[in-house]
Amino acid sequence: MKLLQSLRRRFLHALRALLPILGVVIAFQTVVFRQVPEGAASIVLGLLIVAAGIALFLEGLERSVFPVGKSITNKLVKTASLWKLLPFCFGIGFAAVVAEPALISVADQAQVVSEGRINSLTLRFIIAISVGVVMVLGAVRVFLGWPLHRVLLIGYGVVILLTVISPQEVASLAYDSGGVTTNIVTVPLIAAIGIGMAASVRGRSRLGDGFGLVALCVMVPMVSVQLYGIVVYQFGEPAAVTHAEAGAGEMLWIELFLGLMTVVRDVLPVITVVLFFQFVVLRRRLGNPIGVTVGFVMVVLGLYGFIVGLDIGLLPMGRQMAEQLIATEQIPLIIAFGVLIGFATTLAEPALMAISKEAEDISEKRLKANTLRLLVACGVAVGIGVGVLRILTGGSFVVLITALYVFALLLMLLAPKDLVPLAFDLGGVTTSEITVPLITALGIGLAAAVPGRDVLMDGFGLIAFASVGPVIAVLGYACTVKLGAIARGKSSPPNSPLEA
Numbered sequence: 394m395k396l397l398q399s400l401r402r403r404f405l406h407a408l409r410a411l412l413p414i415l416g417v418v419i420a421f422q423t424v425v426f427r428q429v430p431e432g433a434a435s436i437v438l439g440l441l442i443v444a445a446g447i448a449l450f451l452e453g454l455e456r457s458v459f460p461v462g463k464s465i466t467n468k469l470v471k472t473a474s475l476w477k478l479l480p481f482c483f484g485i486g487f488a489a490v491v492a493e494p495a496l497i498s499v500a501d502q503a504q505v506v507s508e509g510r511i512n513s514l515t516l517r518f519i520i521a522i523s524v525g526v527v528m529v530l531g532a533v534r535v536f537l538g539w540p541l542h543r544v545l546l547i548g549y550g551v552v553i554l555l556t557v558i559s560p561q562e563v564a565s566l567a568y569d570s571g572g573v574t575t576n577i578v579t580v581p582l583i584a585a586i587g588i589g590m591a592a593s594v595r596g597r598s599r600l601g602d603g604f605g606l607v608a609l610c611v612m613v614p615m616v617s618v619q620l621y622g623i624v625v626y627q628f629g630e631p632a633a634v635t636h637a638e639a640g641a642g643e644m645l646w647i648e649l650f651l652g653l654m655t656v657v658r659d660v661l662p663v664i665t666v667v668l669f670f671q672f673v674v675l676r677r678r679l680g681n682p683i684g685v686t687v688g689f690v691m692v693v694l695g696l697y698g699f700i701v702g703l704d705i706g707l708l709p710m711g712r713q714m715a716e717q718l719i720a721t722e723q724i725p726l727i728i729a730f731g732v733l734i735g736f737a738t739t740l741a742e743p744a745l746m747a748i749s750k751e752a753e754d755i756s757e758k759r760l761k762a763n764t765l766r767l768l769v770a771c772g773v774a775v776g777i778g779v780g781v782l783r784i785l786t787g788g789s790f791v792v793l794i795t796a797l798y799v800f801a802l803l804l805m806l807l808a809p810k811d812l813v814p815l816a817f818d819l820g821g822v823t824t825s826e827i828t829v830p831l832i833t834a835l836g837i838g839l840a841a842a843v844p845g846r847d848v849l850m851d852g853f854g855l856i857a858f859a860s861v862g863p864v865i866a867v868l869g870y871a872c873t874v875k876l877g878a879i880a881r882g883k884s885s886p887p888n889s890p891l892e893a
Contacts, residue, residue, distance in 0.1 A: 731778055833855070
């Protein structure tokens with residue numbers, strides 16, 4: 394009974410997160426296009442399946458991965474066993490990202506538009522390994538007290554250098570890949586590890602040192618994906634597309650079974666890492682083995698339902714909206730759609746709510762959660778608007794994204810250092826499992842519809858702008874408040890520039 398109530402609550406929560414998207418789509422269909430979208434029934438069915446999948450997935454996480462993972466983390470942090478903690482950080486970072494729904498969506502789209510030159514599974518494994526390494530680097534940073542702004546300066550220096558020399562086909566994909574590694578699956582675990590370590594090490598600030606792992610998880614995949622792109626486009630060839638001969642009904646069941654087995658394969662790393670550290674490293678039994686097993690099954694079924702729902706609902710809707718908007722030939726209207734979608738969905742983003750509330754609690758309410766959410770939503774909206782305008786006008790992704798990150802780094806040098814980790818973390822939690830597929834489909838649809846655009850080079854990139862926008866918004870506001878306080882002759886405490 395409690396399980397059904399919890400699933401119902403999560404299903405309704407997922408539907409509420411979908412409502413802003415539906416609201417924007419319905420408004421444009423009724424007011425602008427004045428028509429019922431093609432395949433409306435399939436789109437609605439797909440969205441319901443997405444919501445059900447998210448509900449099952451999250452409930453499964455809460456019953457399996459999260460409680461066991463947090464228990465292991467707390468145990469390792471309390472014992473200060475670094476040689477055990479670092480492998481766990483790598484394992485949980487790798488495992489969680491491999492099964493990240495938003496990353497699966499982007500990787501699958503990249504394989505399609507690159508004609509198989511970029512392999513979806515390979516791309517996901519490269520990003521997952523990168524995040525695992527980042528988790529180790531982040532743990533070491535907390536223990537040694539390295540200032541995050543110095544790590545980011547060096548890291549983004551490498552990112553920008555690779556952006557200049559890597560193939561243009563992978564630059565936007567690399568930035569998008571960094572933006573989808575951290576959200577509803579990874580953020581709770583990553584935040585718990587970072588804040589837990591900062592609280593356990595003497596002399597560390599939970600605000601200045603506890604945050605920052607998410608920021609690193611966004612940055613490092615940008616490096617690895619660009620390196621992968623250099624290798625692929627130097628030596629790789631497009632993959633041949635083959636079709637198996639089978640009847641329609643038989644083919645459907647084969648595809649369903651293979652899809653389910655693919656999800657099982659994706660989730661196995663998470664299960665393996667968690668159970669290995671639970672039984673082998675800590676030598677402890679599971680407190681509720683039946684509940685944990687049921688949780689793992691729900692994770693698999695939920696993730697599978699989410700992927701099926703995407704294919705039926707969100708992705709076709711995104712492509713259809715892109716085609717309709719392009720047909721109007723009204724650039725302001727197209728930009729307005731991207732801005733409204735970005736703003737509405739960000740305000741309802743669960744990971745953003747969690748991080749903002751955590752920051753408010755840690756800062757003893759000197760940072761306001763609602764202020765942070767509003768700043769981030771505005772940053773995402775403007776970022777997507779800039780990205781859509783770039784696709785429509787044919788601007789250079791490399792030049793524009795490089796300029797924005799250089800500007801963000803300059804703001805980072807001026808902003809209070811305790812807020813730098815939080816600002817960059819907020820940029821990494823703005824793209825959820827619901828918004829990423831729609832934004833990706835919109836970008837690819839626009840690139841396919843506008844003459845002279847390349848789907849791979851121009852279709853990706855909207856997520857990148859949606860990630861850097863909030864960083865600039867939060868750091869810019871912090872710098873403005875700080876400079877205003879200085880101009881009035883007041884001292885600005887390092888961790889309270891966003892006070893209401």
